[in-house]
Amino acid sequence: MEHYNMNLTLKVWKQKNCKTKGAFETYQVQNISSEMSFLEMFDILNERLIAEGKEPIAFDHDCREGICGTCSMFINGRAHGPWHQTTTCQLHMREYKDGDTIVVEPWRSHSFPVIKDLVVDRTAFDRIISAGGFISVNTGNAVDANAVLVPKDDADDSFAAASCIGCGACVAACPNASAMLFVSAKVSQLALLPQGRPEATTRALNMVKQMDQEGFGSCTNIGACEAECPKGISLENIARLNREYLGSVFTGKASS
Amino acid sequence: MALNSKIPNGSLEKKWTDYKSTCKLVNPSNKRQIEIIVVGTGLAGASAAAALGELGYKVKAFCYQDSPRRAHSIAAQGGINAAKNYQNDGDSTYRLFYDTIKGGDYRAREGNVYRLAEVSAAIIDQCVAQGVPFAREYGGVLSNRSFGGTQVQRTFYAAGQTGQQLLIGAYQALQRQVSLGTVTMYSRHEMLELVKIDGKARGIIARNLVTGELERHFGHAVLLCTGGYGNVFYLSTNAMGCNVTAAWKAHKQGAYFGNPCFTQIHPTCIPVSGDHQSKLTLMSESLRNDGRIWVSKVKADTRKPGDIPEEERDYYLERRYPAFGNLVPRDVASRAAKERCDAGYGVGASRQAVYLDFAFAINRYGKIEVHKQGLANADQGTIRKLGMEVVKEKYGNLFEMYEKITGEDPYQVPMRIYPAVHYTMGGLWVDYELATTVPNLYALGECNFSDHGANRLGASALMQGLADGYFVIPYTLGNAMADEIRNKPVPTDHPAFVEAEKLVQSRIDKLMGVNGTESVESFHKRLGKIMWDKCGMARNAEGLKEAITEIRALRQEFWNNVRIPGEVGEFNPELDKAGRVADFMELGELMCMDALNREESCGGHFREEYQTEEGEALRQDDKFMYVSAWEFKGESDFYMHKENLEYEVVHPSQRSYK
């Protein structure tokens, strides 16, 4: 792979806090190596801004290896940028060429208020998990791990759903700002395992209720969430959540 | 103060059982009156907060991330060990205990490690009950793999994302307690001071990272579950935010720091690509099961790897360690890579890398597939294609990650890897009850020093974090809290809180007041370079002494010339980072002092002066079979206490992988 350097124009959303209005600011960055990650390019820019006595751009990031789900940039109209199934921190600069202009915005959803610049508040996701995204088992209550057999296919599907990193790209990408993919991934993960079946319906109902209360939009099966999910969470999970929900409508079992 | 590890009497197998049967208990109505602070929400913190909440304690949990689910336990790839012996291959509690002690190069306590092995099985049960989707066999039972060169298959895993799945399980248990009201969660909060009243830990001062406000929180006890301090090296596989601040504040308030120089360097990481590098990415150790590590026999060879003929390749691990080959423990593999690169045989543009080659595995698997499918006379292309499919099935996600980062396709060209700082075995000194030397202050998980000695085995960090949180602390904390039931919560306008908050405020004001010219990041990089060069994979007395002087000078410069933009009363990541780097600069010095003191090579600590003729680590059991527990006396002034390690069951021997 040939390495090269590039100069870029960045248009980045700047917003002091959730109460003030934000606006784009334009920055020129020089000599960006194609080997850098997208966030390292921001590091370089921030270093320069600090040296110039200006305020750096605030953005969320932590593990920088695509698993913690903290990073969250909307890059040229794409949640986590253009690479398929890739978080912002794993996007690398060889995607761009000299002279490109890149527009960077925060996740936009009223349920994710902006804290500063590109940093948003995603605690709504935590509250949705609190509403039911768990199996009610106290420590020490467990039977032997192999006492209940789980078909491999179910375990694999459950794992696929569980690989959600809670980054919020689904909400960011959805024209309706819906959180259905996130909620359905958790509902699916637990509903697919025998350990999670006893409260599967209650879980689905409670999580959906909380999701609505948090003010997320409603799902209209557009599918942008699946296309932008860095972990490839499938829309089949939404179908499964709908199924769980519909089941409870018919049986009337499980109340909140 | 003399160190008392409080290991219960009796035989190894009975210590924990006896402890559990005889420790003091707190009745349910009293638990509701007792407030516990948990700092950090990784595996140890989340599991502890959840377990204590379930018991009925009033818990407050803190994390610096925006959600407890983001703690860096999430990045662990390989798996979690447990002595289940589901494979009937001879595993047992004793074997897991023995492997851990030996792997740790005989620098861990027998009692603690045995307990760890003992509760390991219950961890798997608990996680499965919580809905952790571990890998399974077609029959529906759990799948195991061998890991890090152990002779038994005791590692449970969920693809390459075991840490994520376990953490999410613990996080869900935690959020359940949040919904039940037993745990109050404070995310985007950082602990900046420990509050002590009458010598006991009684609360913390935390900073709300969104508003910048300082908050006072009371707790009958404080649990630090804040992870390791690998970021002192700037470049490490830790998350960007991982820091030592909470543990360091506790240390300065009287908690001893155990074995600070014991750091683990992981052999298979993606090498540094340039000065812009902000962090290093681990490639799972499982890759060494199939990849062969080599460099050219020619110094500074500029040929492409494919152009280097077989006879000019040096498979140095297989050459030096024929018995274990590419599967030698982490510390050995790392040092061997460094030795080759230092000698001028490194590969890639930076010359700080070695090849991890899958061509042989692809060929081998390809041949097996050809055989299976009955394709006689298959050409090389077919063999390669089938082999690649097998390798993809096993390591596909890792190969993809490698390609995203480097832009190179590891199916076609060998991976380039180099060791990187990964884990810190050292940490706050704790006794058998996980209590530090400050009464009512506990340390769990990577934050404490126990269990892993001088080198941690693969897939054992997750085990320790969850063991401490789910199964140890609920008992040991109760034992102490039984004496606290008469103590009412202290109002946070108590002078100790006021004083502590003032201290924090003045430190922040001081940082903001420097108004210099150099960024925090720049100082951090400079500190990291000193640490990596002189207190990294190989250390010597001269270098360590230089490092101490350099760190002191750097610290001075930092406090005179750091520039922190923005305001105190707002979301200000630069200020957060400045506080953390300031603490790293103090810790770095202590690490060098500890490394200088430990005149032997053991585990992750390699002193160049103490090696065998073949360049292997040379322990000095007669002089250094102890835990160094450092007490903070004042700036650059630490006093070392020794906790001698007594081996009643295991007989320390030289580790040999030849």
Place this chain on the structure above:
Amino acid sequence: MNWKQYFNTSIGKKLIMATTGIFLIVFLVVHCYINAQIFYNDGGTRFNEAAHFMGTNFVIRFVEIGLFGFLIWHMILGLALYNKNKSKRTAYAVNAGNKTSKWYSRSMALLGTLILLFLVIHLRNFWAPNRLSTLTGGEELPLYNMMKEQFQQAWLLAIYLLGVFSLAWHLLHGFYSAFQTFGLCNSRYKDMIRFIGVAFSIIVPIAFASMPIAFFLHLLN
């Protein structure tokens, strides 16, 4: 939860959209079948018989009320959801456009509104005068001849084609989407449902479009 609560959540509302949508899809099949009688080219005899049955059968009359109810429900709820969803965020400066989703999936409200406008004209031309006539005690109107007459006007044909065109795209998303909402789009049925959905969205609108075109081109006597 009681019934009202069940259908008041975001998924509950989705279920209503899907149920009413499926009902409307069934209606399309019936409507298409009846109207296709014109292609017997028998001067409208069979068609008028069928229309007579539909216009006088008690059950059908009853279902018709339900049909209108569902149609209105589908419309009002659809537009309400559209408005509510729009209010969930401020717009991005740059959008992914068709890179991550289909334009028609994002434009269901627009397509639905176009269909609604078409429907108003369609009902005013045929259904309304006929019902008015029968309700006021008069005869059923000669629908076949009315069609023959009216579809000579090019502008009306254009409106019909636009209506049918909107319907096709609306169905392309709506058909699959309804089954997704009922939770049937798992890996086993997904591709099948998508195939049937696409086929339906092409065949039915083409059948509908062919009717005014046939009259316009004097292919039917």
